[in-house]
Amino acid sequence: MSESYLTTPIYYINAKPHIGHAYTTMLTDAIARSRRLMGEKVFFLTGTDEHGQKVERAAQKANISTPTFADQVSATFRQMCRDLKISNDDFIRTTEPRHHAAAQEIWRRVERAGDIYKGEYEGWYCTVDEIFVPEAQLVDGKCPTCGSKVERLKEESYYFRLSKYTQPLLDFYRDHPDFVQPEFRLNEVRTFVEAGLQDLSISRTSFKWGIPVPGDPKHVMYVWFDALTNYLTALGFGSGDPAAEERIARLWPTVTHFIGKEIVRQHALYWPAFLMSAGLPPPRRIVAHGFWLMGGAKMSKSLGNVARYQDYVEVFGLDALRYFVMREMPLGQDANFSDEIILTRFNADLANDLGNLVSRAITMIHRYREGRVPSCPDEGRDALDRDLVAATESTIASVKESFRAIQVSQALQETWALVRHVNKFIVERAPWVLAKDPANDALLDRTLYHAADALRIIAALVDPVMPDAAERIRRMLNINAPEPWSSLAAGTLAAGTQLNPVEALFPRIEKTIEELRGMTTSNDSTPAPAPASTAAAPASAAPTPAPAPAPPAESTDSRISIDDFMKVELRVAKVLEAEAVPKSKKLVKLRVDVGTEHRTIVAGIAEAYAPDQLIGRTIVIVANLKPAKLMGIESNGMVLAASPEGGLPNLVAVDPSLPAGSRVR
Ligand code: MSP
Numbered sequence: 001m002s003e004s005y006l007t008t009p010i011y012y013i014n015a016k017p018h019i020g021h022a023y024t025t026m027l028t029d030a031i032a033r034s035r036r037l038m039g040e041k042v043f044f045l046t047g048t049d050e051h052g053q054k055v056e057r058a059a060q061k062a063n064i065s066t067p068t069f070a071d072q073v074s075a076t077f078r079q080m081c082r083d084l085k086i087s088n089d090d091f092i093r094t095t096e097p098r099h100h101a102a103a104q105e106i107w108r109r110v111e112r113a114g115d116i117y118k119g120e121y122e123g124w125y126c127t128v129d130e131i132f133v134p135e136a137q138l139v140d141g142k143c144p145t146c147g148s149k150v151e152r153l154k155e156e157s158y159y160f161r162l163s164k165y166t167q168p169l170l171d172f173y174r175d176h177p178d179f180v181q182p183e184f185r186l187n188e189v190r191t192f193v194e195a196g197l198q199d200l201s202i203s204r205t206s207f208k209w210g211i212p213v214p215g216d217p218k219h220v221m222y223v224w225f226d227a228l229t230n231y232l233t234a235l236g237f238g239s240g241d242p243a244a245e246e247r248i249a250r251l252w253p254t255v256t257h258f259i260g261k262e263i264v265r266q267h268a269l270y271w272p273a274f275l276m277s278a279g280l281p282p283p284r285r286i287v288a289h290g291f292w293l294m295g296g297a298k299m300s301k302s303l304g305n306v307a308r309y310q311d312y313v314e315v316f317g318l319d320a321l322r323y324f325v326m327r328e329m330p331l332g333q334d335a336n337f338s339d340e341i342i343l344t345r346f347n348a349d350l351a352n353d354l355g356n357l358v359s360r361a362i363t364m365i366h367r368y369r370e371g372r373v374p375s376c377p378d379e380g381r382d383a384l385d386r387d388l389v390a391a392t393e394s395t396i397a398s399v400k401e402s403f404r405a406i407q408v409s410q411a412l413q414e415t416w417a418l419v420r421h422v423n424k425f426i427v428e429r430a431p432w433v434l435a436k437d438p439a440n441d442a443l444l445d446r447t448l449y450h451a452a453d454a455l456r457i458i459a460a461l462v463d464p465v466m467p468d469a470a471e472r473i474r475r476m477l478n479i480n481a482p483e484p485w486s487s488l489a490a491g492t493l494a495a496g497t498q499l500n501p502v503e504a505l506f507p508r509i510e511k512t513i514e515e516l517r518g519m520t521t522s523n524d525s526t527p528a529p530a531p532a533s534t535a536a537a538p539a540s541a542a543p544t545p546a547p548a549p550a551p552p553a554e555s556t557d558s559r560i561s562i563d564d565f566m567k568v569e570l571r572v573a574k575v576l577e578a579e580a581v582p583k584s585k586k587l588v589k590l591r592v593d594v595g596t597e598h599r600t601i602v603a604g605i606a607e608a609y610a611p612d613q614l615i616g617r618t619i620v621i622v623a624n625l626k627p628a629k630l631m632g633i634e635s636n637g638m639v640l641a642a643s644p645e646g647g648l649p650n651l652v653a654v655d656p657s658l659p660a661g662s663r664v665r
Contacts, residue, residue: 258289330409456479573637
């Protein structure tokens with residue numbers, strides 16, 4: 001039996017999980033499940049990256065000890081795995097003793113190879129991304145990756161001789177052109193390496209929350225040196241256990257790391273270099289996906305524009321969330337996360353296409369054949385039958401291929417082409433007409449058989465992405481266990497099978513987008529700190545900013561035209577009344593004069609302003625926002641406020657003498 005080892009990044013614990021983390025974990029899970037269905041043995045690892053100054057500071061801010069803080073936040077990622085039905089085999093925490101042993105062992109090996117020396121680091125450091133930023137790469141004095149403030153560091157540090165690996169890395173990339181998927185990401189790394197590598201600072205002395213450097217505990221390891229090693233820890237590296245040696249030899253050469261595109265350099269450059277130095281082979285493959293965007297910017301805790309996976313599981317169900325993210329993001333490209341797109345996909349793809357197929361196929365067998373799958377002799381088959389069987393067979397082959405190629409969106413598109421084909425087949429055959437005349441019995445049998453048989457195949461093919469839906473379809477078809485993909489073929493549904501009652505798989509959601517927004521309002525929707533590129537962030541509690549038009553693949557230019565900007569009607573308003581929203585820490589209900597009328601706006605500014613501090617203020621609002629319900633109150637607009645990183649919102653002020661209703665542009 002072939003085997004493979006799949007990993008997600010281990011997630012930082014300075015923030016709770018959001019859709020971005022959930023996505024990589026669900027994607028890796030879908031691939032793991034597909035491989036198991038294809039008969040492979042899979043070892044699937046995820047976990048949390050818990051060291052570093054950022055975590056130490058977050059714990060201080062929360063006023064709890066760092067280990068307690070780490071336990072609490074790490075538990076939310078473990079919970080995410082349960083909530084999302086992730087089939088991981090291990091969950092690693094970098095604070096575990098097994099990981100300390102592994103990281104120290106790899107350090108020693110690298111040291112023995114003569115690749116570590118002591119020096120002094122002086123330069124800029126971004127604690128958000130935990131990276132050193134060369135002066136020339138700063139953008140307006142800030143981190144080029146996340147836009148956060150960088151800090152000047154000057155301290156004694158151990159260095160890794162990364163420069164020594166310039167040529168070995170280039171040779172490795174040349175010999176392994178499929179090392180990074182998509183391929184263009186490898187080209188980016190190659191270009192970077194070709195420009196020449198500088199040695200890398202791999203220890204810090206200015207904080208303690210890390211793994212001590214062997215033999216010099218005043219230093220802790222650079223978090224990436226520590227974190228990357230997790231992939232070996234989970235196989236038992238550094239444990240001294242002889243069984244671990246065998247496990248590493250077996251699994252390490254098969255490893256695929258699934259990551260977001262922002263950490264390709266660490267995985268495709270630092271990591272192979274550390275491994276080469278330690279005498280171990282580089283990973284087999286790195287798969288780098290794009291970003292989920294919200295309102296045109298990368299969804300991230302530091303920008304404050306995150307969506308909680310829990311809200312979407314609650315409203316749409318887990319399978320629908322898993323389907324949406326896999327379908328909407330082709331590998332390597334960015335995609336927009338918005339309530340509108342999820343709702344549309346839910347109703348079109350899940351309720352209409354798949355839901356209808358399930359209910360039609362199962363209901364008709366109950367209605368016309370007392371719930372027993374009819375037999376389907378070969379004779380009498382016509383072009384319509386043959387086309388459907390051929391489409392089913394070719395879909396099985398192409399979906400397998402797409403999963404192998406980690407093209408899950410494509411696999412789903414192929415599966416949905418089959419779903420639509422079966423729906424069309426049913427409409428063309430019109431079993432409800434055939435059933436009226438017993439002379440059509442054989443044709444009706446064939447029609448019902450093929451529909452149910454294709455549905456069985458569809459259930460098997462959606463299983464890696466929607467395990468619950470697959471199981472429910474199987475239950476209706478009275479099939480006990482998932483079918484292995486190796487023997488999956490059209491025409492093997494047993495005639496005579498007694499079906500179970502039909503269940504509604506994905507009942508249509510008849511809510512408006514505003515009603516949904518109210519439902520997905522996250523408890524965590526702290527007003528967004530202003531990203532480096534925007535002047536002010538909305539203080540409305542609506543979790544999902546209106547979606548930006550889908551950017552072209554890989555577009556990094558999120559600028560808008562003046563026409564786009566002018567669509568947003570910003571106006572001066574006067575606060576007439578203000579009251580706290582019961583049971584909400586963050587929301588305040590305002591009655592404001594906008595010049596032409598008085599309206600109610602619910603704003604997420606209660607932690608920064610008491611209601612009486614607000615009455616009489618002159619503020620700026622987005623006046624043409626569609627209404628949204630927040631805690632049961634209809635909000636007609638959004639208050640603008642700026643939020644310093646990690647701080648409270650500060651209302652955007654204009655000269656109080658301006659009349660209400662003045663346009664701001
Ligand atoms: N701790 C490091 C990884 C160390 S791996 C040895 C880290 N952690 S993180 O918490 O910042 O998680 C980053 C990963 O989360 C991304 O690489 C990606 O997998 C996922 N995502 C976080 N935000 C995302 C989006 N907005 N969109 C898609 N994935 C995102 O980096």
